[in-house]
Amino acid sequence: MRDLLVFGWGLALGVVAFSLVGGLTAAFVLLERKVSARIQLRVGPLHTGPHGMLQTVADLIKLVVKEDVRPSRADPVAFRLGPLLTAVPAILSLAVIPFGGPLLMRGLNVGVVYFLAVPGMTVIGLLLAGWASYDNYSFLGGLRSSAQFISYEIPRTLAVVAVVMLAGSLNTVDVAAAQQPWPYILLLPLGFVVYMITTLAEVNRVPFDIPEAESELVAGYHTEYSGFRWALFFLAEYGALFAAAAFATLLFLGAGSGPFLPDIFWFVLKTLIVVFLFMWIRWTLPRFRADQLMRLAWKVFLPLSLVNLVLAALVMQAIGPR
């Protein structure tokens, strides 16, 4: 009986999470277009609704009623599975983010590992989509995405390990609570920098958007997709962006701590600031070349994350056992 209740609660929160990501994607695409326009001295969408606010809503409606084109030589099963395997893990990862209040979701005992492992499955979706499309651009895009994804996963995971060492728990709620006096950005500034930059690569954003470099690969792994299946890739991208920003807030920025207002307000505010930072970077920096990208991951960020582990050990000894 109790299990049934928990199951129903999970089902309900799953629906909430999916709708949240849908709404956030619409909001973030609009924000992205407005931010990019401001940075490049343009105006962005203006005509649909007040200040162009309904532009992405219109786009979403267009996407669901658009034809779902499938190349005749594409692998039918893998072609359908690709977008699903990309979008589902990205949204699943939201289960362990403690926003506070009713959106507490669940502080799993292995929450931190869960957050790193589940979006890690995205790479299978990207590879599958790229391979199944029977298109040279998609094939190359899928390969490059997966190579980049796994390369940056390691320094990113090591940056998270340093936080876990200090927090003394893998439970996301405990990690948030452990930052009560000082958020970890003050104790582990290097770890924060490594986490932020490698996260940019994990969510395929400029300067690490090689997988979909328009000028060489058209659209990378999602070249052949259209309609709602294409929208799923978009949901995955912005869902992952939001989740990664929320995770940065959780690990380094003191989660929901802040004066006067409730936790959920501070958590969402900090997350949105991180999201804005990612957009700012996207529209300011040029793109890396594929080989530079791999070199950066293995020869700069991996050693840096190891140095960060040593620093974390020193900090840990300085503040002593719990």
Place this chain on the structure above:
Amino acid sequence: MNEPYQSDVVFLVGFGLAIVLLPLVTLLVFRWVRPTHQGGIKAEAYESGMPQASVPRRPFHMAYYNFALVFIVFDVETLLLFAIAPVLRDLGWLALAEVGAFILLVTAGLFYAWRKGVLVWR
């Protein structure tokens, strides 16, 4: 298996089920709305307007293989670190030295791969 762990799994199954089903339902529902005129030139692979230049089913670049191998080594390393990281703070210097020795060993592996030129894209 203790109680909280079990309910965590039950929660995640519900959560995951909702997230898998929702896109599928959306796809199914809008099937009656969206047009379907498959086939013809539209069903060809898009390669910037040219006929497809080559068959995309071919072996991939050797460098991917190298990076995948190094990745597996370090992925296992990080996974092992997660096992000890939460309790490291309470264990004192000896445990820290042991973990340090482990990390040093794997780092030596990294520099070996570096010297061998595995980390260069060729």
